[in-house]
Amino acid sequence: MRRVYGLGVYELRPLETADLAANLPAGSLVWQELDIPAAWSVDQYLLALQIDQMNMWMWGNADPKKRGPKPRPLPRPGQGAPSTRDDGKPADGHERHVRRIEVQPMTIAEFQRWRAQRFSDERVEKSRPLAGT
Incomplete structure (x- = not known):
């Protein structure tokens, strides 16, 4: 935000925050974290397309006996898991965790019970030092 x-998120009312979050522009960090097509802006898509076309042009103009397999296009956001190696790990060596958010209709009472829960981030919990040490 x-x-x-x-x-700042805390400077706004919750509905204002939700409205602004839902209308973040393409290329925002939120869309990148969710790995959806809006993670890239138009210029990033055009650059990836230009790279793909250049790779195809170079492959097409190379000697057919020496050129190897047809080049694959660059991965785009929202296409799912990246290509993997023979050992099942992503080709670039980085693990990717994709979280999908789905609509869950609920009543106001259900929403209030859900909001009353205590939430914690397990990544934060692991990094906290033990008390008394």
């Missing part, structure tokens, strides 16, 4: 709108 601060990067795009110059506003």
Whole structure:
């Protein structure tokens, strides 16, 4: 919110925050984290397309006996898991965890019970030092 709108999340009412979050521009960090097509802006898609076309042009103009397999296009956001190696790990060596958010209709009472829960981030819990040490 601060990067795009110059506003802090806690400076707004919840519905205002939700409205602004839903309308973040393409290329925002939220869309990148969710790995959806809006993770890239138009210029990033055009650059990837240009790279793909250049790779195809170079492959097409190479000697057919020496050129190897047809080049694959660059992976785009929202296409799912990247290509893997023979050992099942991603080709670039980085593990990717994709979280999909789905609509879950609920009543106001169900929503209030859900909001009353205590949430914690297991990544934060692991990094906290033990008390008394």
